Amino acid sequence: MKFETAAIHGGQINTDSHQPVVQPLTLSTNFVHHEGSLIYSRAANPNRLALEALLAKLEKGVSAAAFSSGNAAGMAVFQALAPGSHIIAPDDMYHGLRKQLTTIFDRILEVSFVDMTEVDNIRSVIKENTKLLWLETPSNPLLKITDIRGACAQVDSKEIKIVVDNTFASPVFQNPLDLGADIVMHSATKYFGGHSDILGGALITGSKDAFWEKIKNVHETGGAVLSPFDCYYLVRSIKTLAYRMKGHAEHAGIIATYLDLHDKVEAVYYPGLVTHPGHEIATTQMTGFGGMLSFLFKGSAEETDRFIAKLKFFTNATSLGGVESLIERRAAVEGPDSKTPPNLVRMSVGLEHLDDLLEDLDQALMG
Numbered sequence: 035m036k037f038e039t040a041a042i043h044g045g046q047i048n049t050d051s052h053q054p055v056v057q058p059l060t061l062s063t064n065f066v067h068h069e070g071s072l073i074y075s076r077a078a079n080p081n082r083l084a085l086e087a088l089l090a091k092l093e094k095g096v097s098a099a100a101f102s103s104g105n106a107a108g109m110a111v112f113q114a115l116a117p118g119s120h121i122i123a124p125d126d127m128y129h130g131l132r133k134q135l136t137t138i139f140d141r142i143l144e145v146s147f148v149d150m151t152e153v154d155n156i157r158s159v160i161k162e163n164t165k166l167l168w169l170e171t172p173s174n175p176l177l178k179i180t181d182i183r184g185a186c187a188q189v190d191s192k193e194i195k196i197v198v199d200n201t202f203a204s205p206v207f208q209n210p211l212d213l214g215a216d217i218v219m220h221s222a223t224k225y226f227g228g229h230s231d232i233l234g235g236a237l238i239t240g241s242k243d244a245f246w247e248k249i250k251n252v253h254e255t256g257g258a259v260l261s262p263f264d265c266y267y268l269v270r271s272i273k274t275l276a277y278r279m280k281g282h283a284e285h286a287g288i289i290a291t292y293l294d295l296h297d298k299v300e301a302v303y304y305p306g307l308v309t310h311p312g313h314e315i316a317t318t319q320m321t322g323f324g325g326m327l328s329f330l331f332k333g334s335a336e337e338t339d340r341f342i343a344k345l346k347f348f349t350n351a352t353s354l355g356g357v358e359s360l361i362e363r364r365a366a367v368e369g370p371d372s373k374t375p376p377n378l379v380r381m382s383v384g385l386e387h388l389d390d391l392l393e394d395l396d397q398a399l400m401g
């Protein structure tokens with residue numbers, strides 16, 4: 035089954051003798067005891083089972099777990115590690131997950147943050163207690179690319195699990211399990227949901243090993259599970275994921291080129307541009323370059339804010355992956371400790387008509 039077909043047919047499990055065409059929403063928290071019954075919805079419910087089966091298919095894994103947010107999914111991986119374990123993570127890791135490691139797990143786990151654009155940096159920090167290599171590519175907000183195959187090749191021990199945050203690429207354009215990773219993580223809040231109205235997260239595994247059993251225990255016993263309602267809506271949204279991603283990537287590619295040629299723009303970060311330092315590697319592991327880009331506006335923080343305020347179709351808001359275009363000055367969101375340049379603008383390119391988006395950028399950059 036191809037991706038588009040699996041996305042439409044893969045989220046259906048039979049739970050109703052009327053045979054509805056779409057998976058019904060089952061809100062019941064408990065199930066009448068009988069052989070093979072689901073028992074209690076924190077452990078399992080039909081909508082979560084349907085979503086997890088779908089996610090496993092789309093990421094080419096064998097099993098999946100749906101969490102109440104992307105951060106909850108990431109946290110379950112860290113909670114599944116034994117105290118004293120060492121983690122290797124990117125120096126530009128998603129800030130919310132980085133904050134977990136530095137403020138929640140700081141006395142329980144050891145972390146080395148390294149520049150993952152040079153995969154040779156990984157081997158030199160591996161220690162006896164290293165148990166996890168965390169990757170994120172393309173990264174946020176500079177769209178840095180990590181060579182997933184090359185990073186996996188740095189790890190000789192089966193004791194070190196490799197997890198890839200695949201949120202920016204989506205499984206439409208990148209399947210880390212095929213490139214050597216053990217587990218894939220997603221913020222389902224972004225492209226999976228695709229309409230800025232669902233908070234969710236997921237892990238997908240390539241094998242049901244002992245580490246996955248630990249994660250499943252955190253999931254079901256810890257209880258940060260996705261509600262049946264949110265599972266229902268994610269299955270619904272994912273049916274159009276492939277077509278949305280193709281639109282996002284097409285628009286982002288054209289806008290990146292447009293910005294690259296504009297004299298009010300200092301630099302553009304988009305892995306689809308041949309000038310991007312990660313472009314070569316991206317072409318070997320991605321089948322499309324996604325809908326996220328960032329750029330340096332020629333001007334101060336205040337001038338950058340004024341440019342953003344002039345836009346009509348790019349909403350000044352955080353998050354990404356929705357059908358509507360979003361824009362934000364990243365340093366303003368990340369706060370005073372941020373190392374992000376003050377004139378860096380991050381854009382989630384939406385599915386409005388491309389002409390409207392380009393015209394809007396034209397008028398705002400002109401002023």
Ligand SMILES: *Cc1c(COP(=O)(O)O)cnc(C)c1O
Binds near residue numbers: 104105106220222
């Ligand atoms: C948003 C995001 C997360 C966190 O997901 P939430 O659903 O917000 O908890 C993790 N990684 C990346 C790359 C993200 O963009």
